[in-house]
Amino acid sequence: MTQLHNPVLTDAVRQILNGPHLSVLATTNGDGSPQTSVIFVTQEGDDILFSTIKGRRKTTNMLRDPRVNLLVHTLPVEEDGSTYATISGTVELTDDPDGSFHQVMYDIHMGGATPPPEPGAERLIVRITPHTLYASPYGGTRAE
Numbered sequence: 001m002t003q004l005h006n007p008v009l010t011d012a013v014r015q016i017l018n019g020p021h022l023s024v025l026a027t028t029n030g031d032g033s034p035q036t037s038v039i040f041v042t043q044e045g046d047d048i049l050f051s052t053i054k055g056r057r058k059t060t061n062m063l064r065d066p067r068v069n070l071l072v073h074t075l076p077v078e079e080d081g082s083t084y085a086t087i088s089g090t091v092e093l094t095d096d097p098d099g100s101f102h103q104v105m106y107d108i109h110m111g112g113a114t115p116p117p118e119p120g121a122e123r124l125i126v127r128i129t130p131h132t133l134y135a136s137p138y139g140g141t142r143a144e
Helices: 011-018 059-063 098-109
Strands: 019-029 036-041 042-044 047-053 065-073 084-095 123-134
Touching: 011 065, 011 084, 011 123, 019 047, 019 059, 036 042, 036 059, 042 065, 042 098, 047 084, 047 098, 098 123
Parallel strands: none
Antiparallel strands: 019 036, 019 065, 042 047, 047 123, 065 084, 084 123
16 A cells, blocks of 8 residues: 555546445544445535435444544446555535536436435535555555
């Protein structure tokens, strides 16, 4: 694993994020146990963004401890191995009062479908600033 002082998403990581992929976010519960969530992500510069709702377990965990780990894995899984990357970093949460960023995520990952109604939901935009990157060697990619 490579520690980066000025983290930059490598070409290998960008390639995964720009294609069909699965993203799994890991946070830490208050008792120290891990908590994972499958999420939709997008990149903005060298940061990774996703949408969530106030009160969800991952949100509560990130407000208490902003350190996260994100696994992104190419789809479909190939017989000879697939490419994946892990990105460890810290998060910043900002309000998304009209849910417009949530719609952006649906535009990217759900073909522009309208998200289901969420009465009373308070949407947030989460920005992950990477500190450590690793890309699997399968498919000839490794983050250096």
